[in-house]
Amino acid sequence: GKSLNISFCLQVAKMLKEYQWIASDKAHFGQPNTHYDFKSSSPKEASQKLQKLQERKEKLERNVNTRAMNMLSDVEERYNDLMKKKRIVENDKIKILAVIEELDQKKKEALDIAWKKVNEDFGSIFSTLLPGARAMLAASKAHNVLVGMEFRVALGxxxxxxxxxxxxxxxxxxxxSLILAMLLFRPAPVYILDEVDAALDLSHTQNIGQMLQTHFRxxxxxxxxxxxxxxxxxxxxYKTRFVDGISTITR
Structure with missing residues (x-):
């Protein structure tokens, strides 16, 4: 009997250690109208109910994929990895858009500088070639030089x-005039003009010569x-002649 009591005490101590709720709820053990009032309960019915619940549990376990938690963990890991990559891509996109915007602004500024300089020289050269006339490069009807430009010419x-x-x-x-104005903006070491005055009046030819002297010193x-x-x-x-089937050049 003594050994049985010792075994019982050890078991109670073990249960108190494993199930901490016993210490807080033991005051209600056997008290009427509580969860621990077992006077109206039948041990046999409780055993049958427990058996049914156990069978139901076993049946549900057969339909449960025990690998689901591992699969969920893998999926969550892949998801987190993808979200990390997505954030990297989004940050890169923001940086790229910022660079594009900066380059667009620089492009507009560079084009505006070129347009103003070429436009000024274009008008000056044309007025030299055709005295009394004016010419300019104007923004297109959209008022945007990036969309296009058009010639404006005035005679008188x-x-x-x-x-x-x-x-x-x-x-x-x-x-x-436009070609030469662009050449003034981006000068070259040497220029070659091959009979650009062939279809022009003599007065225009004289003006071309004067323009080259004044604008391209x-x-x-x-x-x-x-x-x-x-x-x-x-x-x-340099004068070239074709004599007796031979080309000659004299200065």
Whole structure:
């Protein structure tokens, strides 16, 4: 009997240690109208109920995927990894957009500088080639130089609506003026003009020669021409002749 009591006491002590709720609820043990009032309970019914619950538990366990928690852990890990990569991509996107915006701004500034300089030289060169006339590069109807630009030409005080209103020679001077204005913006070591005055009047040829002298003082030009108006403005003349089937050059 003594050993049984010792065993019982050890078991109670073990239960008190494992189940901490016993110490807080033991005052209610056997008290009526509490969860621990077992007078109206039948041990047999309780055993049957426990058996049914156990069977139900075993049945549910057969339908439960025991690997689900491990799978959930793997999925959560992949999800967290993807979210981390997503944040990296989003941050990179913000940086890229900032760089694009900065480059767009620099592009607009560079284009605005080029437009103003070329436009100024374009008008000056055209007025030299065709005295009394004016020309300019204007922003397109959208008022945005990035979208496009259009020619505006005035003969006297009349601004032409379209280049088709100009003669062929006048259109040639517009094109030549724009090309030379762009060359002033980005100078080259030497320029070669091959009979650019072929379809122009003699007065226009003379004006081209004068324009090269005034606008390109520090540039070198090799000009091929058959008209005296161009020769008169040259620093050095080379004359070519074809004699007896042989080309000769004299200075």
């Amino acid at each position: 005080n009349t601004w032409k609506e379209n280049l088709t209103e100009l003669s062929g020679g006048q259109r040639s001077l517009v094109a030549l 520090h540039s070198q030009f090799i000009v091929v021409s058959l008209k005296d108006g161009m020769f008169n403005n040259a620093n050095v003349l």
